[in-house]
Amino acid sequence: MTDLTTTILGRIRDVPDYPRPGVVFKDITPLLGDPAAFRAVIDALAEDLDVDKIVGIEARGFILAAPVAYRSGAGFVPVRKKGKLPAEALEASYDLEYGSAVIEVHRDAFAPGDRVLIVDDVLATGGTAQAAVELVSRAGADVVGVSVLMELAFLKGRNRLNGVDVRALVVI
Ligand SMILES: O=P(O)(O)OC[C@H]1O[C@H](OP(=O)(O)OP(=O)(O)O)[C@H](O)[C@@H]1O
Numbered sequence: 001m002t003d004l005t006t007t008i009l010g011r012i013r014d015v016p017d018y019p020r021p022g023v024v025f026k027d028i029t030p031l032l033g034d035p036a037a038f039r040a041v042i043d044a045l046a047e048d049l050d051v052d053k054i055v056g057i058e059a060r061g062f063i064l065a066a067p068v069a070y071r072s073g074a075g076f077v078p079v080r081k082k083g084k085l086p087a088e089a090l091e092a093s094y095d096l097e098y099g100s101a102v103i104e105v106h107r108d109a110f111a112p113g114d115r116v117l118i119v120d121d122v123l124a125t126g127g128t129a130q131a132a133v134e135l136v137s138r139a140g141a142d143v144v145g146v147s148v149l150m151e152l153a154f155l156k157g158r159n160r161l162n163g164v165d166v167r168a169l170v171v172i
């Protein structure tokens, strides 16, 4: 196990039966509150990136994606839950481990052919990431990958992202 893996695994808290009975919620707040661990995660996610834009998915995705954008010299684009973006937006609906939702991105968020990395904290069923990939593509940009802090492999989210380069700092 690498030092980074140990650092991450030691700072993710399992919260049983949140937000619904039967779900084990992976709480990243202990990791975020540890400055060395937070920095190590951002540095790892930003390593060797050559992209124009980083997309962050509301809300926890923002926490990781914005510093990755800053660190890698890319722009930041928010994908938000429906109704939060002020200008004309494209929308996609999806199911996730404990519910369903609609996300949006501004129609003019990207230049044609922008190289885009989508960053989030957790890949679970892959519903959220799949919807984000669809939105970015419909907005005219190229998705070069999806990077997450943590992949919950038993939910097989990777299978929904055929043809997309999916990277996870830890796989649980
Ligand atoms: O792979 P999936 O099954 O789609 O699940 C992963 C998504 O679930 C969580 O977001 P959530 O919708 O709970 O929103 P939050 O970031 O606002 O807490 C997480 O931050 C991912 O975006």
Ligand SMILES: Nc1ncnc2[nH]cnc12
Residues within 6 Å of the ligand: 023, 024, 025, 026, 027, 096, 097, 098, 122, 124, 125
């Ligand atoms: N079990 C889980 N813990 C944290 N975030 C999630 N998003 C989807 N499933 C999750």
